[in-house]
Amino acid sequence: MDEERPQAPAMAPPVPAAVGSSGRATITNEPAVERSTDAPDFTAQVGTRAARKLKARRHASQGVWFGLGMIGLVGWSVVVPTLLGAALGLWLDEKHPGAHSWTLALLVAGLTIGCLNAWHWVAKEDKAMRDEQEADDE
Numbered sequence: 001m002d003e004e005r006p007q008a009p010a011m012a013p014p015v016p017a018a019v020g021s022s023g024r025a026t027i028t029n030e031p032a033v034e035r036s037t038d039a040p041d042f043t044a045q046v047g048t049r050a051a052r053k054l055k056a057r058r059h060a061s062q063g064v065w066f067g068l069g070m071i072g073l074v075g076w077s078v079v080v081p082t083l084l085g086a087a088l089g090l091w092l093d094e095k096h097p098g099a100h101s102w103t104l105a106l107l108v109a110g111l112t113i114g115c116l117n118a119w120h121w122v123a124k125e126d127k128a129m130r131d132e133q134e135a136d137d138e
Contacts, residue, residue, distance in 0.1 A: 070125075077121060078114035085110020 089103030096102075 074118045074122060077118045078111070081114035081117065082107060082110040085113075 085106035085108075086103055089101070089106035092102035092106070
């Protein structure tokens with residue numbers, strides 16, 4: 001009385017195939033498709049974008065006020081040496097008068113030093129931002 005029943009072929013478990021218009025995944029009995037070799041590249045891209053978003057959230061406070069503060073720092077790095085040169089020139093003109101104006105000469109010297117100082121500082125900050133961007137891209 002041992003009758004053998006024919007067994008139904010084994011079916012793959014249902015997998016979500018597509019997202020319908022309702023926003024829900026539809027279930028089909030189609031076997032899962034093998035993943036392509038592009039998956040590591042895709043996951044790397046997703047990881048990079050996620051890291052970039054997290055970094056942007058951390059540095060969100062660097063808005064308008066941060067930019068205005070940087071402009072102020074650059075301005076002061078030019079103004080201070082210029083005023084110090086002018087003050088030293090006025091003092092020298094008063095103590096040692098001569099045919100040429102110490103005030104004008106030291107004012108120009110202070111302005112030149114201030115501009116070089118600002119240029120150096122801005123170049124350093126620009127390099128730091130580029131290095132940080134390259135590190136984020138990797």
